[in-house]
Amino acid sequence: MLDRLVRRSERTGFRPSRLKQVLTISENLAPGLREYCREVWGAPIVDTYSTREAGYLALQCPDAEHYHLQSETVLVEILNSVGEACAPGEIGRVIVTALHNLAMPLLRYDVGDYAEAGEPCPCGRGLPVIRCILGRRQNMLRLPSGGERWPLLSSGDIGKLVALAPIRQYQFAQTHRDRIEVRLRVGRPLTDDEARVIVDWAHAKFGGAFRIELTFPAELSRTASGKFEDFISLL
Template sequence: MIMPFESALPDIAWPAAVSGRGMATLSLLFQLERTQWWPADRLREAQQAQLKRLLDHAARHVPFYRRRLGKVADADGEMFWQRWCELPLLTRQDVQRAGDDLFSRSLPDGHGELTEVYTSGSTGKPVHAVRSDLWLLMWSAATVREHLWHGRDFSGKLAAIRESGTGKALYPDGERLDNWGFSTADIFRTGPSVSLNITTPVDDQLDWLSREEPDYLLTHPTMLDRLVRRSAETGRRPKRLKQVLTISEILAPGLRELCRTEWGARVVDTYSTREAGYLALQCPDTDHYHLQSETALVEILDSDGQPCAPGEVGRVIVTPLHNLAMPLVRYDVGDHAEAGGPCSCGRGLPVIRRILGRRQNMLRTAEGERWPLLSSDDIGKLLALAPIRQYQFAQTHPDRIEVRLQTERTLTDEEARGVLGWARAKFGQGFRIDLAFPAELSRTASGKFEDFVCLL
C-alpha cells in the first residue's frame, strides 16, 4: 500500500512530490519526531537559544519592549534564566492597552505575510493580535503532530461542530470540504471533512452525525456532553466514531469516561489559545498533556511567581517562540493548570496533569477562591432531577448563585426543590440559590460556553 502522501505533481505518484509548504511542514515534523524525546535540560537549552533571538528582535523592533527587557538576552546559561524570571508578566490588559505598540516595526526575511486575529475569549474584551506565515507553519506542524500522535487514519471522515458564525455551516447539510484542511492536506491525501454550526439544536446535531457517520468528531467539551447525554436518551449514536477531539473549553472530569461508555470513543483534548497557539497536546499513552516546548515556553507559576512542583496548581504563562510579528513575552493567558512530573511514555516534553480554567471564574467564598469543578457525575445527578436541556451557574453576589436553566417544560415544585438542594450541596450552604429561566444561554463569538461564571 502506497503511503497517503499528497503529491503536488499529478504525474508523480511515488515518492510523492509534496508542495513547497508541505515540504516545510515535513521538515519541522522530522525535527519534532526527534526533539520530543530530548531530556529536559536539552529542551531548555534550545528554548534559551530561540528566546534570545526573540528578545533581541523585540528590543530593537517592538516599541512596547524597548525599555522592558533589560539585559536578559546578553546572559547565558543559568544567569539567563535568573534574569528571565525577573521580567514582568504581560497581562491581557497590557496587550489591550499597548495596541499597535506590540506589533513589530520590521519583520526578518522569511517570516512571510501577516494575518490578524481578534479574540475575546471568556472576558468579552477583545485582544487584537497578528501572526506571521512562519508562526502558522509551526502551528501546522503541531496540528499534524497531534494527528500522528493519536494514530488517525487520514482516509477517514473528520466532522467538526464548532463553527458559530451567523449563516455558516447550517443544518441540515452543513458544509463540506474534500480534505481535513491545509495543514494536513499539504502533506497527506485525506478523506473529506464536514462541518455544522454549533448553535444547531442538539437533536439536529445527532441527526446530522447519524447521516454523516464520521470517523472523528471535533467539538467543544460542553457540546460533547450534551450530545452524549441526549444520545443515551434517544438511542441514536454515531456508529463509526473512533475518537472525539475536544478544544477551546475545559474538559470536565468524567466526560472522557462518559463518552467511552456511551459511544465507545476515546476523547483526545488539546490546549491552545488563538493568540499564542498550541500550548499542550494530550499524550498518546495517557490522559495528561505534553507542553509543546518546540514552539512555546510555558511556565506554571505559583502565587509567589515560582515554578510549580508536580501536583501544584499555578498560573499559565506562555511565550510563543517564533511569532516575531507580535512577541508575547511571559504572557499570562488567565488560566490555571496543575504541573505534572516526567511521563511514563518517555517523552521529555514537560507535563501538565489538568487544566482548571480561568481564575476570574473561580467560586468566591469567605474562605477564599476555589474551583467549582463540575464533574460529569455531578451534572448527571442534576439532569436526573428535572427535564433540563441546558444549564449554567453564575455567582452574582458574594453570597448568591443563580442557577440558569433551559427546560423542556415548566418544572414542578418537587423538581425545583431537587435542583435547589443539588446546588446547595454542590456549592455550600452559605449561598443563597436562585433559579432563573432565560430564553437563551449564549456562547461567545468563538463558540465557547462556560457552565460556571463568576460575575463579581
C-alpha cells in the same frame, strides 16, 4: 457542542458506526463527557489545549487523559500566587513564552488561564504534564467573606448533580457576592424534592453562606466568541 450531539444521538438512536475518536478543542472539557461519549458512540475523546496568541500549548497523551506541554515550540510555566513553579497537584496561572513567533515575541505572557500541574508521565515522552485546564480567572468564585477560590466544577461530584434530576445542561452564575443562580435545562419540570436536593448540592459545593436560586432558561448564555462556560461570575 459535542455534549449536545451525543445527547441527540442517544435520543434518536443514531450511532456513527465508523467513528474512531473525537477531537475536542477551544472549550474546557466538561466532566463526565469522556465517559458519556465512549458509552454512546464507542469512541474516545482526544482533547487539545491551545490559544490564539501562542498556538498549541498542550496535547493529550495517547496513553492517558492528561496533557503534555509542547516544550519544543512554547515554554509554558504554571505559577502560584507568589510567582513560583507549581508542584504536581497545585493550581496556578498559565504563563507562556512562544518560541516560534519572531514577528511579535511574547515573553512570559499571562494568557489568563489556570491549570493544574501534573506528575511526570510514564509514557516515556518526557514532556512536562498538566493534569487539567480549569479556565479563566474572571470565573473564580468570590466568597462572601472576601476571598476567592475555584468552583472546581471539573471534579467528579458534578456527576452527582446530573444524576439527581433530568438535567440536560447546567450553568452556574454568581450574580452577587452572596448569591448563585443555578441555570438548568431540563427534560421535564422538577419536583419539589428534586429542586430541594439540587439546592442542597449547591450549598455543599459552594458553601452555606450563599443564597441558591434555581432558574430554567430556554437557552444558556455563551461568550461573545461562542464558547460555553459552566460557571460565570457577573461581579
